[in-house]
Amino acid sequence: MATTLFNASCSFPSIKVIDCKSYVGLRSNVSQVRVASLPVATSQRRSLVVRASNGHAKKLGRSDAECEAAVAAGDVPEAPPVPPKPVAPAGTPVIQPLNLNRRPRRNRASPTVRAAFQETDISPANFVYPLFIHEGEEDTPIGAMPGCYRLGWRHGLLQEVAKARAVGVNSIVLFPKVPEALKNPTGDEAYSDNGLVPRTIRLLKDKYPDLIIYTDVALDPYSSDGHDGIVREDGVIMNDETVHQLCKQAVSQARAGADVVSPSDMMDGRVGAIRAALDAEGFQNVSIMSYTAKYASSFYGPFREALDSNPRFGDKKTYQMNPANYREALIEAREDEAEGADILLVKPGLPYLDIIRLLRDKSPLPIAAYQVSGEYSMIKAGGVLKMIDEEKVMMESLMCLRRAGADIILTYFALQAATYLCNQKR
Numbered sequence: 001m002a003t004t005l006f007n008a009s010c011s012f013p014s015i016k017v018i019d020c021k022s023y024v025g026l027r028s029n030v031s032q033v034r035v036a037s038l039p040v041a042t043s044q045r046r047s048l049v050v051r052a053s054n055g056h057a058k059k060l061g062r063s064d065a066e067c068e069a070a071v072a073a074g075d076v077p078e079a080p081p082v083p084p085k086p087v088a089p090a091g092t093p094v095i096q097p098l099n100l101n102r103r104p105r106r107n108r109a110s111p112t113v114r115a116a117f118q119e120t121d122i123s124p125a126n127f128v129y130p131l132f133i134h135e136g137e138e139d140t141p142i143g144a145m146p147g148c149y150r151l152g153w154r155h156g157l158l159q160e161v162a163k164a165r166a167v168g169v170n171s172i173v174l175f176p177k178v179p180e181a182l183k184n185p186t187g188d189e190a191y192s193d194n195g196l197v198p199r200t201i202r203l204l205k206d207k208y209p210d211l212i213i214y215t216d217v218a219l220d221p222y223s224s225d226g227h228d229g230i231v232r233e234d235g236v237i238m239n240d241e242t243v244h245q246l247c248k249q250a251v252s253q254a255r256a257g258a259d260v261v262s263p264s265d266m267m268d269g270r271v272g273a274i275r276a277a278l279d280a281e282g283f284q285n286v287s288i289m290s291y292t293a294k295y296a297s298s299f300y301g302p303f304r305e306a307l308d309s310n311p312r313f314g315d316k317k318t319y320q321m322n323p324a325n326y327r328e329a330l331i332e333a334r335e336d337e338a339e340g341a342d343i344l345l346v347k348p349g350l351p352y353l354d355i356i357r358l359l360r361d362k363s364p365l366p367i368a369a370y371q372v373s374g375e376y377s378m379i380k381a382g383g384v385l386k387m388i389d390e391e392k393v394m395m396e397s398l399m400c401l402r403r404a405g406a407d408i409i410l411t412y413f414a415l416q417a418a419t420y421l422c423n424q425k426r
């Protein structure tokens with residue numbers, strides 16, 4: 001997987017394949033690389049040529065020895081005068097400086113200094129791009145998520161993936177909008193080998209063999225009840241019977257070529273069961289990204305509109321976690337680790353930074369954060385209404401998820417943010 005990410009390409013003509021990899025914070029060093037590789041600025045080209053061909057500096061006047069002798073004799077050449085102190089506005093109080101032996105502002109004084117001491121960085125390789133797909137030929141806009149579409153699996157999706165790869169995003173996660181007629185109480189369409197998701201994976205892998213494809217493992221898009229598991233007559237979500245279905249779903253996705261299956265259902269014991277099912281079918285190399293701490297959040301609203309996957313009754317509070325709970329995330333993390341998860345995910349993202357930090361500190365496994373639909377839509381809406389600077393808030397929110405401890409971020413901003421990073425000039 002790491003190798004594939006490393007090969008993420010970039011569309012800039014003068015930049016070689018891996019250039020999108022290295023970033024100094026929010027700035028790419030793309031322009032530096034460009035200078036070093038191809039169209040060199042004229043002044044730089046000239047200075048290089050002088051050094052290479054003459055073998056010694058062009059004679060301006062006195063020799064090195066003459067200059068040194070002059071200085072030794074006390075004949076020191078004149079330097080420009082010390083610049084005058086900048087003037088404070090009239091009325092500024094004249095005071096004795098505070099006697100501080102630590103002034104943290106010294107380490108923030110200029111862009112160079114700030115870049116040198118920046119603790120966290122972010123690059124397109126950190127992003128996983130969630131994409132909605134449907135059976136249609138056209139891309140249909142999602143009202144509650146400006147800029148997002150249900151993409152036609154055969155056309156729109158491939159174009160979107162190409163755009164993402166061009167800016168270094170080579171990981172995606174698929175979410176299907178399943179025709180109503182294919183939904184039933186046991187969500188059986190979830191493991192149909194010719195279903196929308198397996199079919200799409202095969203198409204994508206045919207076109208982009210090195211693309212890393214994450215899949216969602218849960219019954220909600222396939223359930224006529226809109227729940228992540230099978231619902232009993234009395235409303236109880238049946239755990240072990242659901243896990244049985246999820247195993248079939250994960251194996252079907254792996255058979256189609258998925259790289260990482262991601263159970264988002266929050267049933268107990270599903271990671272271990274899915275690991276065993278994958279291994280039994282020979283999919284030892286397929287990873288599991290577990291939605292370890294997935295909260296029963298109202299931030300998922302726009303997503304459920306996108307997939308028409310709202311629970312038909314009740315809520316998801318008997319399986320998703322209570323937003324008031326912190327320690328409980330550790331119980332889930334320990335279970336997932338013991339059961340063989342490869343990546344632990346926290347969801348939502350920004351309102352749950354403390355949980356991301358908790359798992360980062362308590363587990364050696366990679367941590368993923370999901371910046372969910374509601375978080376995305378709030379930033380988009382604030383931007384459209386000109387209440388905030390959308391681009392800056394987008395980049396800050398992603399940086400903060402990284403600072404909290406996320407290795408990878410699932411974000412609907414993946415393409416926009418990676419484009420921004422690739423366009424940054426030094």
Ligand code: PBG
Nearest residue numbers: 218220264299300303372373374
């Ligand atoms: C369903 C699933 C949900 C999301 C990802 N997988 C919704 C839910 O749990 O109801 C939400 C993602 C988002 O809001 O962006 N298993």
